[in-house]
Amino acid sequence: MLFDKHMNLYHAASHALKSLNAALRRVKKFGTEKRIPDRPHAILWLFKTYALSAGMYASQIWSTQFLKHDIGFSNPLQVAHMAVLKSILGIKSASANWYVL
DSSP: OOOOTTOOHHHHHHHHHHHHHHHHHHHHHHHHHTTOTTOHHHHHHHIIIIIHHHHHTTGGGGSGGGGSGGGTTOSHHHHHHHHHHHHHHTOOTTSOHHHHO
16 A cells, blocks of 8 residues: 555545556457447446445445545546446436436
8 A cells, every 4th residue: 555644545446446547448358359339237247346345445445434424436546437337327417426326
């Protein structure tokens, strides 16, 4: 886990985002190779199996200061997670995150 001098976990979450993005690229590439990008259920299963586990590897970052009600979706990992889910489901990016979950 990456710490900064102020023990801010936002910095650690930004660092963990790299592995999540790499896993997302692998899922997208695999989906394109197997010609399944038009099947949201299959892409969603691949996302849950490969990419989400890479993001949850840093699960301690998902907690602490980000558990407050007013900043629950400000974690960079959560922002990326919600963006991917909305794109897979074909939902507008302005949709409320709670409805997507």
